[in-house]
Amino acid sequence: MFAPVYFDHNATTPLAPAVLEAMLPWLTAQFGNASSRHEYGRAARRAIDEARARVAAAVGAHATEIIFTGGGSEANNLFIKGASACLRPGLLAVGATDHPCVIKPAEQLTQRGWLLRKLAVDGEGRIGTENFLATLAQKPGIVSAMLANNETGVLQDLPALAEPARAAGAWFHTDAVQALGKIPVDFRALNAAGVHAMTLSAHKIGGPKGAAALVLDKRVELEPLIAGGGHERGLRSGTENVAAIVGFGVACELAVHGMAEAAPRLAALRERLERGLLEIGAILFGAGAERLPNTAYFALPDFDGETLVAQLDRAGFAVASGAACSSANPEPSHVLRAMGVAPELARGAVRVSLGAANTAGQVEDFLKTLQATVAKLRRLTAIAV
Amino acid sequence: MLNLPIYLDYSATTPVDPRVAEKMIPYLVEKFGNPASRSHAFGWVAEAAVEEAREEVAKLVNADPKEIVWTSGATESNNLAIKGATHFYSGKGKHLITVKTEHKAVLDTCRELERQGFEVTYLDVKEDGLLDLEAFKAALRPDTILVSVMFVNNEIGVIQPVAEIGQICRDKGIIFHVDAAQATGKVTIDLSTLKVDLMSFCAHKTYGPKGIGALYIRRKPRVRLEAQMHGGGHERGFRSGTLATHQIVGMGEAFRIAREEMDAENAHIRKLRDRLLKGLSDIDQVFVNGDMEQRVPHNLNISFAYIEGESMLMAIKDLAVSSGSACTSASLEPSYVLRALGREDELAHSSIRFTIGRFNTEEEIDYAVKLLHEKIGKLRELSPLWEMVQDGVDLSTVQWAAH
Amino acid sequence: MAYSVKVLDHYENPRNVGSFGKEEEGVATGMVGAPACGDVMKLQIKVGKDGVIEDAKFKTYGCGSAIASSSLVTEWVKGKTIDQALDIKNTQIAEELALPPVKIHCSILAEDAIKAAVADYRKKHGEH
Ligand SMILES: Cc1ncc(COP(=O)(O)O)c(C=O)c1O
Numbered sequence: 001m002f003a004p005v006y007f008d009h010n011a012t013t014p015l016a017p018a019v020l021e022a023m024l025p026w027l028t029a030q031f032g033n034a035s036s037r038h039e040y041g042r043a044a045r046r047a048i049d050e051a052r053a054r055v056a057a058a059v060g061a062h063a064t065e066i067i068f069t070g071g072g073s074e075a076n077n078l079f080i081k082g083a084s085a086c087l088r089p090g091l092l093a094v095g096a097t098d099h100p101c102v103i104k105p106a107e108q109l110t111q112r113g114w115l116l117r118k119l120a121v122d123g124e125g126r127i128g129t130e131n132f133l134a135t136l137a138q139k140p141g142i143v144s145a146m147l148a149n150n151e152t153g154v155l156q157d158l159p160a161l162a163e164p165a166r167a168a169g170a171w172f173h174t175d176a177v178q179a180l181g182k183i184p185v186d187f188r189a190l191n192a193a194g195v196h197a198m199t200l201s202a203h204k205i206g207g208p209k210g211a212a213a214l215v216l217d218k219r220v221e222l223e224p225l226i227a228g229g230g231h232e233r234g235l236r237s238g239t240e241n242v243a244a245i246v247g248f249g250v251a252c253e254l255a256v257h258g259m260a261e262a263a264p265r266l267a268a269l270r271e272r273l274e275r276g277l278l279e280i281g282a283i284l285f286g287a288g289a290e291r292l293p294n295t296a297y298f299a300l301p302d303f304d305g306e307t308l309v310a311q312l313d314r315a316g317f318a319v320a321s322g323a324a325c326s327s328a329n330p331e332p333s334h335v336l337r338a339m340g341v342a343p344e345l346a347r348g349a350v351r352v353s354l355g356a357a358n359t360a361g362q363v364e365d366f367l368k369t370l371q372a373t374v375a376k377l378r379r380l381t382a383i384a385v
Numbered sequence: 386m387l388n389l390p391i392y393l394d395y396s397a398t399t400p401v402d403p404r405v406a407e408k409m410i411p412y413l414v415e416k417f418g419n420p421a422s423r424s425h426a427f428g429w430v431a432e433a434a435v436e437e438a439r440e441e442v443a444k445l446v447n448a449d450p451k452e453i454v455w456t457s458g459a460t461e462s463n464n465l466a467i468k469g470a471t472h473f474y475s476g477k478g479k480h481l482i483t484v485k486t487e488h489k490a491v492l493d494t495c496r497e498l499e500r501q502g503f504e505v506t507y508l509d510v511k512e513d514g515l516l517d518l519e520a521f522k523a524a525l526r527p528d529t530i531l532v533s534v535m536f537v538n539n540e541i542g543v544i545q546p547v548a549e550i551g552q553i554c555r556d557k558g559i560i561f562h563v564d565a566a567q568a569t570g571k572v573t574i575d576l577s578t579l580k581v582d583l584m585s586f587c588a589h590k591t592y593g594p595k596g597i598g599a600l601y602i603r604r605k606p607r608v609r610l611e612a613q614m615h616g617g618g619h620e621r622g623f624r625s626g627t628l629a630t631h632q633i634v635g636m637g638e639a640f641r642i643a644r645e646e647m648d649a650e651n652a653h654i655r656k657l658r659d660r661l662l663k664g665l666s667d668i669d670q671v672f673v674n675g676d677m678e679q680r681v682p683h684n685l686n687i688s689f690a691y692i693e694g695e696s697m698l699m700a701i702k703d704l705a706v707s708s709g710s711a712c713t714s715a716s717l718e719p720s721y722v723l724r725a726l727g728r729e730d731e732l733a734h735s736s737i738r739f740t741i742g743r744f745n746t747e748e749e750i751d752y753a754v755k756l757l758h759e760k761i762g763k764l765r766e767l768s769p770l771w772e773m774v775q776d777g778v779d780l781s782t783v784q785w786a787a788h
Numbered sequence: 789m790a791y792s793v794k795v796l797d798h799y800e801n802p803r804n805v806g807s808f809g810k811e812e813e814g815v816a817t818g819m820v821g822a823p824a825c826g827d828v829m830k831l832q833i834k835v836g837k838d839g840v841i842e843d844a845k846f847k848t849y850g851c852g853s854a855i856a857s858s859s860l861v862t863e864w865v866k867g868k869t870i871d872q873a874l875d876i877k878n879t880q881i882a883e884e885l886a887l888p889p890v891k892i893h894c895s896i897l898a899e900d901a902i903k904a905a906v907a908d909y910r911k912k913h914g915e916h
C-alpha cells in the first residue's frame with residue numbers, strides 16, 4: 001500500500017502507541033462522568049488527577065496550576081479574554097507572529113476599549129527588545145508572546161521579555177503549544193522570570209486532539225470562557241473529556257522523556273534537509289534565529305507554495321504551505337509578512353515539520369523528489385512561456 | 386452474571402457504544418490528520434470524516450449539515466448560543482427568559498450576562514416540572530431577545546413544550562435556544578417543524594465520547610451569533626480550534642445509531658423503567674418527582690421520604706445512581722431542580738435519580754428492587770423523622786434547631 | 789465521596805440505634821439539625837443517680853458521616869459524667885473518623901447533639 005511520508009508534525013502528530021493504550025479503557029469500560037460520586041465517577045476523577053500531575057510534572061508546574069481545556073485555541077482565548085475581563089481596559093500587546101488564536105481574540109478586545117499593539121519582529125522572527133521596551137513604557141495590562149512559532153519554529157527569548165514586562169506590571173502569557181516536547185519547557189523557571197500563564201496542547205506532542213491546558217499562576221484572576229457546572233476550579237466548565245485528558249498526561253510524559261534522544265536526531269535530519277534545500281536554491285526563513293529542532297520553513301523563488309505542496313503530496317510527501325491551523329484562509333502567512341518577507345516570496349512558503357517516525361532515508365527521498373518536481377515545473381513554465 | 390455496581394446513571398454519561406469506539410479508533414491511529422490541513426491526504430481524509438459525521442448529526446434532528454457547528458460539548462454549546470446570540474442581538478433589547486430547572490451551563494451563563502447588564506427572568510415550573518405556558522407568555526417583554534428552555538430535564542426527565550414555546554417566540558421574533566443534551570436518541574427532534582433557532586447537543590449522553598458536542602444554528606430564517614472562540618476561523622468562524630476528528634466521528638456514529646434504533650430502544654427502556662417502578666410501589670412514602678406522561682422513559686427520579694439521599698447512596702452502593710444532578714459536582718445542596726418543583730426539603734434531600742439505558746437488563750432491575758427494599762427498611766429504622774411520623778407528629782409543626 | 793474505614797464500619801454496623809421510652813427515669817433527649825439542612829440527629833442519654841451516663845441511643849437522618857458521628861458519640865458518652873461528656877469536641881470526632889473537610893459539620897452536629905441532650909437533662913433536673 002502507498003503510505004505517504006508525514007512531514008507535517010506541527011499541524012498535528014500521530015498518537016504514540018502507549019497513549020492509545022492508556023486512552024482505550026476510558027473509551028470503553030471506564031466510562032464514568034468524573035463528577036459522579038459512584039465508583040465509575042471516582043475512577044474517572046482519579047485518572048484526571050493523575051493526568052494533571054503528569055502534565056504538571058512535564059512542565060515543572062504544580063498540579064493545581066493546570067486548567068484543562070478542549071484545545072490550545074481555547075486555552076489561548078481563555079487567557080486573553082478571561083484575564084482582560086478582570087482588568088480595566090488598557091493596552092494589550094501580542095507578538096506579531098503569534099498564532100491567530102492569540103491575535104484574533106486580542107483584536108476582539110479592541111471592541112471593548114482595549115488598545116492592541118502587535119509586537120514587531122526582526123527579519124528572523126524575534127521580537128525586538130527596543131520596540132518592546134517602548135511598548136512596556138506604556139504599561140500594557142497583558143502581554144502574550146509565543147515560545148515557539150508554528151510556522152518557522154523560531155523561539156522567543158521569554159525571560160528577556162517577561163522580566164521587564166513584570167516590572168511594568170503586566171500579566172505575561174506564552175503560547176508554548178509548539179515548544180512542548182521539542183525543547184525543555186519549565187514553567188517554574190519561566191514563572192520566576194515573570195511568565196504567568198502558558199498554553200499547551202496534546203495533539204502536537206503525540207497526544208489526542210481534544211485536550212489541552214492553560215498553566216496558570218494562581219495570582220492571575222480569570223473570567224471563564226465557558227460557564228456552568230464549575231469544573232476546573234470554575235475556570236472551565238463542561239464534562240471532562242477523560243480519555244483525551246489521560247492521553248494528554250501520558251503524551252506529556254513520553255514527549256519530555258524522549259526529548260533528549262529525539263531532539264538531536266531531529267536537528268541532524270533538519271540540518272541535512274536544509275543543506276539540500278539550499279542546494280536546490282531555496283530560501284530558508286528564520287534560520288538565523290534559535291529554532292525548534294524539527295521545523296524547516298522555506299520558499300523556492302518563482303514557485304507557488306500551493307503548487308509545490310500539491311506536487312509533493314502527489315509524490316507521497318505530506319507537507320504544509322503556511323500554517324495548517326489556519327489553512328482555512330489562503331492569505332500569505334502573517335508570520336512571514338511580519339518578518340518583512342516579500343508577499344511573492346511568502347506565497348511560495350513550504351513547511352516541513354519532522355517527527356518521531358521520520359528517517360534520514362525519507363529526507364533524502366524528499367530532496368530528490370523536490371529536485372525532480374522543481375525541474376518538472378521549470379519545464380512546464382518554460383513551455384508555457 | 387451481574388456486574389456490580391449496576392450502572393443506572395445514564396443521564397450523567399453513557400458508555401461509548403462498542404460500534405462507536407470501533408469507528409473512532411482508526412482516527413486515533415492511522416487517520417490522524419488535522420482536518421484543517423488542506424495540503425495532503427491526511428488532512429482530506431480527516432475532513433471527509435468530519436463532514437460525514439456532521440451529516441449524521443444533522444440527520445438525527447432533521448437539519449441541514451451546514452447548520453451544525455462542532456463544540457466541545459453541550460456546556461460550550463449553551464455558552465456559545467446564549468452569549469453569542471445575546472451579544473449579537475443586544476441592540477434589540479436586553480431581556481432574556483429561562484427556567485429555574487435548567488442545567489447550570491444555562492443558568493451560570495445567564496448569571497454572567499446579568500453581570501454584564503442584561504436582565505434575566507428565571508421562570509418557575511409547575512409541580513410536575515413543566516413550564517406553564519401562560520406564565521411564560523406573561524413574562525415576555527417588548528425587549529426580550531432570547532428564550533432558553535431545555536428539551537428534556539437532566540434530573541427528572543420531563544419534556545418541556547418546546548414546539549409551543551417555539552411558535553410563540555417565532556411569532557414575536559425572539560431567538561429560541563433549546564438545550565437538547567438529554568433529548569437526543571430519547572425523543573424525536575424535527576428541526577424542520579420545530580421553531581427552534583439554536584439547539585445544543587453533546588455526544589456523551591447518547592453513547593458517544595465525552596469532549597464533543599454541537600450547536601445547531603438555523604439558516605432559514607438566519608440566526609447570527611458572536612463567536613466566543615477566535616483564531617483559525619474553523620467552523621465558518623463560529624468556533625475556532627483544531628477539530629478532534631476521532632471524537633467527531635464518534636458523535637456521528639452515535640447519532641446514526643440513535644436515529645436507527647431509538648424506537649426499539651425506548652420500548653426496551655420503558656419496560657425496564659415500569660418494572661422498577663412497579664417493584665418499588667409497595668414501599669410506603671415513595672414519591673416520583675416530575676410528570677410521568679411528559680417524560681422520557683429513561684428517567685425515574687424518586688424521593689424516599691425520611692431517608693437522606695447521601696446515606697441512601699451509600700447503602701445502595703451496588704447501584705451506580707445519583708442524588709441531585711451528577712453533572713454539577715460535590716456540593717451538599719439538595720437539588721435546586723426539586724426545590725423548584727416545590728418539594729418539601731426532606732423530600733428534596735431524599736431523592737435518587739435512576740436513569741436507565743441501552744445496556745441495562747431485567748435482571749439488573751430486579752436486583753435493584755430487592756436491594757432497595759432491604760436498605761430502605763434499615764435506613765428508616767435509623768431515621769428520627771420516620772419515627773416521629775410513625776408517632777403521628779406533623780413534621781411541618783416542629784421547631785427545628787437549624788444550624 | 790470516599791469514606792474512611794471507620795465511617796463505613798459505623799455506618800454499616802451503627803451502635804446503639806434506637807430510642808428510650810420517653811418517661812424512663814433519667815432520660816434526656818437532644819435533637820439538632822433540620823430536614824431543610826439534610827440532617828437531623830437525635831441523641832438520647834440515660835443518666836444514673838450518680839450523674840454518670842449509663843446508656844445512650846441515637847437516630848440520625850443525614851449522610852454517612854453524620855450517622856457515623858452520632859454512632860461514635862453514643863459509644864463515647866457511655867460511662868462519662870455529663871460534664872465529661874461536654875468535653876467531647878467535634879475535632880476529636882472528626883479525627884477519629886478521619887472526616888474530610890466537607891464533612892466537618894457532621895461532627896459539629898454530633899457535638900451539638902451532646903450539648904442539647906445535656907441541656908435537656910439539666911432542664912429536667914433543675915440543674916443550672
Ligand atoms: C502555536 C500554536 N498555538 C495554538 C494552536 C492551536 O491549538 P489547538 O490546535 O489545540 O487548538 C496551534 C495549532 O493548532 C499552534 O500551532
Ligand SMILES: Cc1ncc(COP(=O)(O)O)c(C=O)c1O
Nearest residue numbers: 238239458459460539566587712
Ligand atoms: C441538560 C444538560 N445540558 C448540558 C449538559 C452539559 O453538557 P456537557 O457534559 O457536554 O458539557 C448536561 C450534562 O452534563 C445536561 O444534562
Ligand code: FES
Nearest residue numbers: 827850851854894
Ligand atoms: S449531615 Fe450534612 S453532609 Fe453530613
